Amino acid sequence: MSKRAVDAVFQALFLLSDIRFLLRETAPDHELDEGERERAATILEKVRRQVTILEEELVG
């Protein structure tokens, strides 16, 4: 049982949901202002961390 992997899956999905809502807020052009670009970068960095955890837990 890998609680760490399960948590990482949910966390990554939640973070990607935040990206999804960024796309919604900026539709239809998706021209992000500086603040939005920073927000996107922060979220994506966190997603990468969760993917790393999943690789560690599931792939080895």
Add this chain to the structure above:
Amino acid sequence: MKCASDIEVRDVEEMYINIDPIQAGGRLTADAMKAVIAYADGYSVCDNCRKPFRLDYIQKPPIAQFHADLARWLNMDTARVVPGARRGFQAVASSLVERGDPVILTSLAHYTEYLAIEEAGGVPREIPKDGSNRITADAAAERIEAVIREFSRTPPLLFLDHVDYQYGNVHDVAGIIKVAHQYDIPVLVNGAYTVGIMPVDGKALGADFLVGSGHKSMAAPAPSGVLATVEEYAGKVFRTTEARGDLTGRTFGIKEVEMMGCTLMGVTVVGMMASFPHVQERVKGWETEVAHSQAVVDALLSIEGTKVLSEYPRRHTLTRVDTRESFDRVAQQHKKKGYFLSNDLKKRGVIGVIPGSTRVWKFNTFGLTENQIRHLSEAFVEIARDNGLNCL
């Protein structure tokens, strides 16, 4: 892109500005989307259901608290979540209306109010709208008198739409309820277009029943909604079962008859709950939403020949317009006929106007950002100019 064998991914909210009149207030919040991901399985909220085995008693997730919070927020005494506003209408009509009873509603009422009356065996009687598509207290009083004369009894219930779905007009709910109460007629306020998008205070309105729609105005998955009552009627509408199996002697605890036991048992209720803090906050920004609506309406009115059929200035984000003398004139000559408008809007990143509509149609600006409001207003004017219509 597909999300399952033959089911396309729905990405319209990500790709376009969506002004569909019924979809605006039901778009999920990010938190609701996350809750949906976590609680997507069927009876997902039942993991910790303990005696007395009823949805509104569940502590984890905090559904019991949510029910109490909902009632307090609406300033009503009791609340239950229901599978859509229509199920709230149904529960109340089924509890109060006997076969052959006259039930009053308005000429702008949603069809599900008629169905709820029909199912209960009632006879619908409509309050007429006035020339500006409003329901007034005077018209209500006249109709009540006429119905009492016709049936020789007082109607057991009156349905009243806070904001109607046809024009998005805000009606004199408090005034009409005052009249109804003079005849001892309880009133159900249909807040499908108000609860969750603008401030609503049930007691201030005088409502005996207040119904909201989760998927229409509370940023929740469908079907979801809320039925709230004052104390006087809670015991009647939320009565518990007295059924007993004649062979088995089985009884069914404190399940509520009109709720058919438990109502929302998964994504619907957690979606409502996750959005609830945001919904409570967003109603405080209603004036901005109305200003956005007004800006788009004014852009449309700058197009020669366009008329607004809803009350003006706007007091809601749902608006009905008449473009028979503007966009429909273009449609007569255009190779795409009436489809040119929805096609041109889509090219500019806007959807939600029924394809082919160029005569009388509705749209809803709720929830759009400042940039999206500007984009939308410019899109209408550009399409008009590109097709030879004069703009002020």
